[in-house]
Structures are given as structure tokens and as C-alpha cells.
Amino acid sequence: MKGFRQDVHDVEARLSTPRNRPFSVGRLASIVATGGLLLAGYHYRLVGNNGFGGLPSAPHPSAVASFQKCAIDNLLNTGLPFLENASPITLPDFEERRDRLANALVAEGTDAFVVEPGYTFKYYGNVSQPEWEVWEPEERPFLMVVRPQQDEKSGKITANTTFLCPSFEAERARLLGMPFANSIQIVPWEEHWNPYTTLQKSGVFGDLHRVPRLMVDEEMRDFIQRGLATAGFDVVGLQGRVEQVRQSKSEKEVEILRAVNTGTVEAVRQVRKCLYPGLTESDIAEALDNALRAAGMEPFFDIVLFDENASNPHGGTNGSKVLESETFVLIDVGAHLYGYSSDICRTFFPPFLEKPAQGEKLSPQMEEKLKVWDVVFEAQTRSIDQMRENYTAASIDIAAREVINTAGYEGTFTHRVGHGIGIKAHESPYLHKGNVETLLKTGMTFTSEPGVYLVDKFGVRHEDILLVREDGEPDLLTGQRAVGPWEP
Numbered sequence: 001m002k003g004f005r006q007d008v009h010d011v012e013a014r015l016s017t018p019r020n021r022p023f024s025v026g027r028l029a030s031i032v033a034t035g036g037l038l039l040a041g042y043h044y045r046l047v048g049n050n051g052f053g054g055l056p057s058a059p060h061p062s063a064v065a066s067f068q069k070c071a072i073d074n075l076l077n078t079g080l081p082f083l084e085n086a087s088p089i090t091l092p093d094f095e096e097r098r099d100r101l102a103n104a105l106v107a108e109g110t111d112a113f114v115v116e117p118g119y120t121f122k123y124y125g126n127v128s129q130p131e132w133e134v135w136e137p138e139e140r141p142f143l144m145v146v147r148p149q150q151d152e153k154s155g156k157i158t159a160n161t162t163f164l165c166p167s168f169e170a171e172r173a174r175l176l177g178m179p180f181a182n183s184i185q186i187v188p189w190e191e192h193w194n195p196y197t198t199l200q201k202s203g204v205f206g207d208l209h210r211v212p213r214l215m216v217d218e219e220m221r222d223f224i225q226r227g228l229a230t231a232g233f234d235v236v237g238l239q240g241r242v243e244q245v246r247q248s249k250s251e252k253e254v255e256i257l258r259a260v261n262t263g264t265v266e267a268v269r270q271v272r273k274c275l276y277p278g279l280t281e282s283d284i285a286e287a288l289d290n291a292l293r294a295a296g297m298e299p300f301f302d303i304v305l306f307d308e309n310a311s312n313p314h315g316g317t318n319g320s321k322v323l324e325s326e327t328f329v330l331i332d333v334g335a336h337l338y339g340y341s342s343d344i345c346r347t348f349f350p351p352f353l354e355k356p357a358q359g360e361k362l363s364p365q366m367e368e369k370l371k372v373w374d375v376v377f378e379a380q381t382r383s384i385d386q387m388r389e390n391y392t393a394a395s396i397d398i399a400a401r402e403v404i405n406t407a408g409y410e411g412t413f414t415h416r417v418g419h420g421i422g423i424k425a426h427e428s429p430y431l432h433k434g435n436v437e438t439l440l441k442t443g444m445t446f447t448s449e450p451g452v453y454l455v456d457k458f459g460v461r462h463e464d465i466l467l468v469r470e471d472g473e474p475d476l477l478t479g480q481r482a483v484g485p486w487e488p
């Protein structure tokens with residue numbers, strides 16, 4: 001029973017430390033209750049999950065509540081310095097984006113960029129799909145049409161934006177308060193009209209004496225693209241300079257990404273300090289979500305996986321696996337701040353497992369866990385070293401993969417090494433070994449997230465966010481990389 005007594009001792013130490021709340025009779029009662037449940041958990045671990053063992057008992061609700069409070073208090077007690085330089089996107093920012101888009105359209109020989117509510121619409125017009133249609137994406141097209149216009153005197157190119165909108169929704173469209181200095185321009189269409197023909201016959205393209213060329217992105221639904229083509233438009237997919245507008249982040253965007261990603265990493269670190277034996281994956285995910293919310297960020301995914309569950313990179317299990325001292329914990333989590341995403345991952349041991357002394361004899365399982373952690377960290381380091389102006393997207397992935405393969409784990413790194421990140425957690429460009437044509441450019445932001453996944457054993461992934469700079473190494477937007485399995 002030595003292991004159980006040590007577990008209880010660690011729970012006492014965690015819950016009575018000054019950074020949490022002071023020890024009291026109530027806290028003692030909670031620890032006694034937790035100790036009883038830990039004893040049940042210890043018995044379960046001895047007999048396994050067949051026969052007499054059944055399923056492990058859940059931690060007492062009061063202990064879980066104390067764990068959540070510990071996590072929230074720890075994060076708030078940092079003072080949240082990572083939020084200091086972040087500020088919301090404003091009207092001038094949206095205007096600047098649309099003007100950059102207009103210049104990109106001219107460079108690509110395209111007459112307009114057309115989007116429907118979604119992430120791209122949110123980027124240029126601050127309306128997401130749920131903000132327009134809270135029930136479901138419906139069949140009536142509501143489209144933003146951005147055209148370049150040139151000032152005759154100065155030659156300056158700016159954006160001229162029009163909205164194709166169902167007539168009965170026109171007033172609601174105006175009430176959205178989209179970021180335009182003047183009243184929005186609307187081409188209305190009645191229910192019995194063809195909306196695409198209505199746009200084609202409107203004055204929006206009246207200055208053209210040829211078929212208008214429209215560019216759309218991957219969020220544009222197929223039936224709308226076909227409708228535009230049938231009405232006489234030349235429809236092409238997202239490419240070139242137009243695609244790069246959203247890929248290249250402004251200074252304000254970078255600071256929001258820095259804030260939300262650094263804050264998400266810090267939340268994981270502070271939650272880790274509160275872990276105790278018997279917690280489930282779901283318990284930890286809930287506490288982490290609540291800590292993020294308390295700090296002003298809104299979680300949108302949270303994957304907490306223990307040991308063999310983490311050998312499937314995105315999980316798929318039910319969150320009931322119980323935390324033990326030698327458990328490898330993998331947390332992959334994302335949150336939003338001012339509309340921008342975090343997406344980070346850490347793999348670590350719980351705080352109640354003492355770090356082994358130099359030269360201490362370890363079990364084969366512990367030795368392999370430590371080895372794989374280091375291999376994945378080195379793979380991430382190599383990928384970050386490649387993340388420079390004009391390097392190919394493929395080279396980033398290949399650099400990480402070579403480290404993992406050389407270490408003897410070929411075939412265990414089962415996904416790409418990274419992706420762009422911004423208002424979406426996953427944006428182009430994508431960093432995989434087949435993307436040999438895309439070159440990294442200053443202002444692009446990426447994840448670096450190599451992993452090794454050993455089926456039925458454990459998985460390890462490290463994920464940080466980086467900004468490509470004009471000269472030299474990329475800028476880390478997650479504050480600080482992991483140091484080791486005890487310092488994530």
C-alpha cells in the first residue's frame with residue numbers, strides 16, 4: 001500500500017500549498033474522501049478491469065470541484081500578462097484587408113472575390129455562418145462580392161463591396177453592423193427570381209465588356225458555384241496573391257495569436273500543477289476549459305488522452321481513463337480570443353510522479369517514454385529551424401520526419417507536421433512532405449506538431465505556434481517551448 005499512501009500524501013501537498021486555498025477542516029474532509037476513493041482506485045489497478053475489478057470509481061465531486069478551483073486560481077494568479085498586447089480587430093483593419101484583397105484581385109486578373117458567410121466572410125466582413133443563419137446553412141445565397149476599383153486621379157486601388165441578399169433579409173443584413181464606414185450596398189433578389197442571374201444583370205459588373213471572372217474559396221458551396229457559372233460567370237478557385245492576403249498576418253493579428261496561444265499553454269501548465277491520482281481525462285478537460293474561460297478565452301476543442309489512448313492522435317475514447325503516477329498525459333487544446341485561434345499540444349507526466357535522479361534505474365516503459373519524448377522534441381526543433389522565408393512547406397515536414405525515422409520510429413508519425421493558423425485553427429498553407437510548391441513568406445503563422453504514436457502503448461506530440469520572419473529564425477508565439485516531461 002506504499003503507492004496509495006504516497007498518493008494521499010501528494011494530494012495533501014497539492015491542496016494545502018499557499019498558491020491554492022489554505023488548509024481547513026473542510027479540506028481535510030475532502031482529502032479523507034479522496035483518499036477512500038484513491039484506495040478503491042488502487043484496488044482497481046491491482047485486479048484490472050475484468051472480473052471483480054469492474055470500472056474505477058469516479059473522484060468525489062467535492063475533490064473534482066477543488067481541482068477545478070485550483071486550476072482556475074492558478075491561472076488567474078499569474079496576472080494574465082499574455083493578454084496585455086492583444087486588442088480587437090477594428091473598422092480600419094477590415095478596410096485595410098479588403099483593400100489588400102482588391103489589389104490582389106488586380107494582380108491575379110480577377111474581377112471579384114465572392115464569399116458566403118463563413119470564416120473568410122468573417123475575415124473580410126465580420127459575419128460567420130452561425131451569425132447569419134443560426135439554424136443551418138440554408139439554400140438562399142447571401143454573398144459578399146468584393147471588386148477592385150481604381151481612383152482616376154491617384155491610381156489607388158481600393159475595394160468596392162456589394163452584397164447579394166434575399167429581399168426579405170436586406171434589413172437584417174444592415175442590422176448586422178458589418179465593418180463598413182458607409183451604408184452597405186445591397187443587390188436584393190425576390191424568392192421567385194434566380195439570384196445568380198440577378199447579380200449578373202445588376203450594375204455591379206456593368207463596366208465590363210466580357211464575362212466577369214469570379215474567384216471563390218473552399219467554403220463556397222457547390223450549388224452556389226454552379227449557379228454562378230450557369231448564370232454566365234467564369235468561376236475559379238482560390239489561388240495566388242488572393243490566397244496570400246489571409247495567410248499573411250498583420251502585427252495586430254500576430255499579437256492576438258501570441259496572446260491566445262501563450263495563454264492556452266499557460267493554462268495547461270497551471271492545470272497540471274493541480275493534478276492528483278484518480279482524475280479522468282474528462283475531469284481534466286473540463287477544468288482546463290473552465291480555466292480558459294476564466295481568463296477570457298473561449299475553448300472550442302479539448303483533447304485529453306492518457307497513455308495508450310494517445311496513440312490515436314485525436315482520441316476517440318470516452319474520457320474515462322484514470323490518471324496514475326506514470327501516466328503520460330497528452331493535451332491538445334484550442335481556444336478563441338478576439339476571433340483568433342490557439343492550437344497547442346503538450347505531453348507530460350503528472351506532478352505527483354517524482355522526476356528520476358540522474359542514473360536512476362527505470363522500468364523499460366519509463367525509459368521508452370522518456371526516449372520518445374526527446375525524439376519528438378528534437379523533431380520539432382528541426383522543423384522550427386526550417387521555418388524560414390522562401391523555404392518550401394514540404395521541407396518543414398521532411399526535417400521532422402527524418403529525425404523520427406532515424407530514431408527507429410518510422411511509420412509512427414502519422415500526420416503532417418503542421419498547418420497555418422489564424423481565425424481558423426487549420427488554415428493554408430499546410431506543412432506536409434507533398435507540398436513542394438508553396439514557399440513560406442514573412443507574416444505566415446504555423447503550427448509545428450510532430451508526434452510518435454505507439455499503438456496500445458502511448459503517444460507523444462509537441463505543438464507550438466510560430467511566425468515566419470523576413471530574416472532569421474521564426475518568432476515563437478506560444479511563450480516558451482516545453483523543457484521536459486516534468487516541465488511542459
